[in-house]
Amino acid sequence: MDKPKAHKTALHEKEGIAQPESVSLDAIEHVTKLRKIQPTAQELVNGILKGDKTALSRAITLVESTNPAHLEKANDVINQCLPYADKSLRIGITGVPGVGKSTFIEAFGKHLTSLGRKVAVLAVDPSSSLSHGSILGDKTRMEELVKDENAYIRPSASGDTLGGVARKTREAIILCEACGFDTIVIETVGVGQSETAVHSMVDFFLLLKISGAGDELQGIKRGIMEMADLIVINKADGDNIKRARLAKTEFNRALHLFPAKNSGWQPTVTTCSAVTHDGIPEVWKTINDYFDLTKANNYFNFHRSEQNSYWLTETINEQLKSNFYSRKDIADLLEQNKKAVQNSEISPFTAASILLEKYFSK
Template identity: 55%
Template sequence: MRNRLSTDQYTNGILAGDRLILSRAITLIESRHPDDQILAQEVLATVLSQTGSFRSDSSIRVGITGVPGVGKSTFIETLGQYLTGLGHKLAVLAVDPTSQRSGGSLLGDKTRMETLSMNPNAYIRPSPAGDSLGGVGQRTRETMLLCEAAGFDIILVETVGVGQSETVVHGMVDFFLLLMLAGAGDELQGMKRGIMELADALAITKADRDNALHARRAQVEYRNALHLFPPTGTGWFPPVLTCSALTGDGMETVWQTILDHQQQTTSNGHRQRHRQAQQLAWFRSLLQYELANRFYTQPGMRDRLTAIEEQVQTGTLLPVPAVQQLLHEAA
């Protein structure tokens, strides 16, 4: 990156809540350039050593997922306005598995969160285009830490409910909110059950106008459906709420639910255990990524793989000895 700042300049800027410097530091984190990566890690380490963990301990991280078009961005816009109204400082990040393909990003090209992006107490960071080092969302975790160090006490992470992104986001937040639509008895079946099992709450959105009654009916259906799920073991039972990002109805209840969850999991120790487990999982996934990366980027590996795969395909070499042979050569 041209015009790099010094570690001190980044660190002081971030700790002072300078958004411009925060943005530049995040760009550094997203960069694939080795020099940028080294500097980014230095900045992160320095920032974290100065904030300790108190800022991230007092932050609330919320993941918001749901099928495309369910209303995630609009919901974040309305909830965000409400939260900044309460005096919070809010950072909005996105984990977008589709940005790799389109080269764009959800937050960038669809709903632009026009009101929220003008709000001095909100910081919106679209997800980077192109594949992220370490896989989908890896850089978002570090970005989150920097935002917390810059004084943002609520982090909202939007992700579209396709692929693996919701699992990734679930692995980095305290509270995972699933947005759904009414009139979706069919959707319930089509919906990946796995996502519902991850949710700390379901919110049926667009519960306004003609849709309000449908939403209440769907609320009952989903409540019944959730009762069939095994208990989470945390003592928390995911509630089903209704809301409208258009009218703002239900936003307060959604936020109160998140606070209740925060309070309960803090007092029973689950929150801390959860974050520790997330740290460990992050480490493990990075290690796996790094190992694979080193293996595949060895000189000549591509040709060697092609040759061995051909042998495996034609049956002249079995998969197990093929793997052993490759690993042996690599060592």
């Protein structure tokens, strides 16, 4: 600690005796040393492959790191884990706030672990960097599941862009699989395009709903119905049972309006109660039917391979755009041209040529 300075005022105090250090220097040295001993990539991989949840968490933290220095190590861990990944069932779950996602995932997850499965729960929530984790942030929401040794719950990765959050989640899936988790549940609250991102990283997509005031289908986000492999109407208990059944009929009718899926699967609707656990085993049975079908007709493998190609192209395209739009001179010129285009002073295509010429000339 610095000595107090001498003051030339009436409030001057005598210097007094030297104060003892409030923190032991030995202790500081010890902690600093510990912090520096980051596990190597190899150590993390070994831990993950042994099923060590601490190693898994550290590796996911590494993957989520925005420090460019960590990128190479993270890629190394991922690529070493890849041969052991790809063996789980990946299930996406979405639903608006209030639909009971956490309670459902807890009941569903406990059912799976009771059958001997190992369940990892991840979340995609691009809003969490603002709201500081609006989903899964509070692990106590899944009190039982979090204590289950065959379950692993990881709050949403934060990030500025959906692309960044999605990449981190997708890599976390690989790590969880290498760690021995055979069922990965990806939760999303459906902000922006996050459902599309989750849909492109899972095998099965579950839409959670509750029965409402009759006009069930109004207010469903564009495209979500078409993505769903299963619609589960939650809170089908007590006074709600009748309404839930009516909602089931209405959703079933609506599902038949959509074109057949490439998977050969006809989406279905079921009701459940995450509180009484009624219907939870049936949800799992339906998901199993889906996997039986798509593994038999080889859609499962085809789809995963397509998803890998998609993420390769998607990442490249995002980076190409990011490189263009983040350049200061381009951003200024774009601003200027956007105005001219909106005022019909030049055509969008001429404006694009001007911008691209500038970009590629440098």
